[in-house]
Amino acid sequence: MTPDPAIQLGAPYAAALKFETYPAAPQIEGMWVQALRKNRSENGAFMEYLRLGEEGVQNLPGVLVPRQISVSWAAPGRINAFHIHVKQEQNEIWCVLSGQLVIWLVDCREGSATLGVKRKLVFSGEQPMLVHIPSGVAHGYQAGDQGATLIYTMDAQFDLADPNEGRLPWNFFGDELWAEDRG
Numbered sequence: 001m002t003p004d005p006a007i008q009l010g011a012p013y014a015a016a017l018k019f020e021t022y023p024a025a026p027q028i029e030g031m032w033v034q035a036l037r038k039n040r041s042e043n044g045a046f047m048e049y050l051r052l053g054e055e056g057v058q059n060l061p062g063v064l065v066p067r068q069i070s071v072s073w074a075a076p077g078r079i080n081a082f083h084i085h086v087k088q089e090q091n092e093i094w095c096v097l098s099g100q101l102v103i104w105l106v107d108c109r110e111g112s113a114t115l116g117v118k119r120k121l122v123f124s125g126e127q128p129m130l131v132h133i134p135s136g137v138a139h140g141y142q143a144g145d146q147g148a149t150l151i152y153t154m155d156a157q158f159d160l161a162d163p164n165e166g167r168l169p170w171n172f173f174g175d176e177l178w179a180e181d182r183g
Contacts, residue, residue, distance in 0.1 A: 081140020099148030
């Protein structure tokens with residue numbers, strides 16, 4: 001509670017009152033987010049996902065040379081976490097096309113300046129964004145009530161004979177990461 005509020009509250013309300021803080025989002029080394037432009041008209045909408053050149057994806061804050069593009073459909077409420085790529089370099093760019101995902105990223109890279117930093121993102125198809133996820137950063141998501149469609153681009157191809165898909169338990173970083181925000 002503020003030291004001398006302009007509006008006085010009854011004792012039980014004043015005792016329970018807390019104020020929100022809005023600190024800057026924690027940063028993870030090598031991770032970046034970029035908005036996409038969704039052009040709408042009476043005919044529907046159009047969006048450019050990635051523009052490719054000889055050196056890989058163009059017009060982004062970092063470099064990624066695509067080797068595979070995949071789509072994932074998440075059932076409503078589904079938690080798909082945590083996976084991490086460590087056998088070889090595998091960086092990813094994610095974009096939610098429809099629905100909503102709560103995405104968690106955790107830097108697990110030994111020697112990283114941001115080791116242990118956790119970052120929460122909320123992505124939706126209404127306002128498409130890209131997120132770059134570096135190798136060694138654990139990542140996972142929970143789909144919203146309507147489910148979600150995720151398109152992602154990787155700089156390595158999936159190998160069924162030797163998957164580079166390490167797993168940590170869904171609650172490895174705490175159950176509270178996936179708890180509903182009740183305001």
